[in-house]
Amino acid sequence: MTDLGKTRAFFSTHPSHLPTYLPYQHSKPPPQNDHHHHHHPPTPLPSIQLHTYFRSSCSARLRIALHLKSLPYTSIPINLLANEQHSPKNTSLNPSATVPTLILTYPSPTQPTTITIPQSLSALEYLEETLPSSCPALLPPRSSPHLRATVRTLAYIIAVDIQPVTNLRILKRVAPLGMDRETWSRELIEEGLRAYETIAASSAGRFSVGDSVTLADVCLLPAVWGAERVGVDLGMFPTVERVRGELEGLGAVREAHWRAQGDTPGEFRV
Numbered sequence: 001m002t003d004l005g006k007t008r009a010f011f012s013t014h015p016s017h018l019p020t021y022l023p024y025q026h027s028k029p030p031p032q033n034d035h036h037h038h039h040h041p042p043t044p045l046p047s048i049q050l051h052t053y054f055r056s057s058c059s060a061r062l063r064i065a066l067h068l069k070s071l072p073y074t075s076i077p078i079n080l081l082a083n084e085q086h087s088p089k090n091t092s093l094n095p096s097a098t099v100p101t102l103i104l105t106y107p108s109p110t111q112p113t114t115i116t117i118p119q120s121l122s123a124l125e126y127l128e129e130t131l132p133s134s135c136p137a138l139l140p141p142r143s144s145p146h147l148r149a150t151v152r153t154l155a156y157i158i159a160v161d162i163q164p165v166t167n168l169r170i171l172k173r174v175a176p177l178g179m180d181r182e183t184w185s186r187e188l189i190e191e192g193l194r195a196y197e198t199i200a201a202s203s204a205g206r207f208s209v210g211d212s213v214t215l216a217d218v219c220l221l222p223a224v225w226g227a228e229r230v231g232v233d234l235g236m237f238p239t240v241e242r243v244r245g246e247l248e249g250l251g252a253v254r255e256a257h258w259r260a261q262g263d264t265p266g267e268f269r270v
């Protein structure tokens, strides 16, 4: 595909009254909400919507990050078991037919601006790059590039190496090949968590990298929930287990938990 527009990262800015996204535009992103730049009036916080499914690990990354940053948002449930990810309502905003999709609307007296981000990692990084410094950062500062790389290494072990090969659309394809879905997932999750554990064993403090929650933890915890579901013995991964305990002690994480969502069926509620 030679069309540059199609190979660019999806990132659209468009008036909120338009139901579908526009192709990539050279529009200015909203100004940084950095309190150190007093010459700019502070940008009001956006109103936030999240396309989410209670059991989706990718959605949970965003839920956890939003709660950690104390950003209120509206959940729009997309039921993966009912194939709602393929509905026009979802695919018009998320061409990959997946969840999550993060939708931010910036108020403006003239024309509100809506930004749609249909990939969890780019959505997480967008929040890092645009939110005021009063929101807790989930990446170490730019002055610590090595630590930032470690956070991303761990986050990508989960989000790039484990999740895609254990995703629903893959599981639907492995079953007809005679492969047991649970065994498939368990083996791949164990391989990934083994790598995570090896690195985190030296990078972790209270959390996966040092003593603050980072994007690594935000990706790890939902993967741990998925791991339990397919019978992974977490005792093999002591650092992961310990960090998981720390994370689950946080109120923000409890609110983002898969058992506590508006679309969580009664049988799974805590």
Ligand SMILES: N[C@@H](CCC(=O)N[C@@H](CS)C(=O)NCC(=O)O)C(=O)O
Pocket: 056, 057, 058, 059, 080, 085, 097, 098, 099, 100, 118, 119, 120, 121, 159, 167, 168, 169, 170
């Ligand atoms: N790389 C994407 C992956 C999104 C993804 O695979 N989401 C899963 C839920 S965790 C999904 O929507 N699966 C639907 C399907 O496989 O049909 C992201 O991080 O946002």
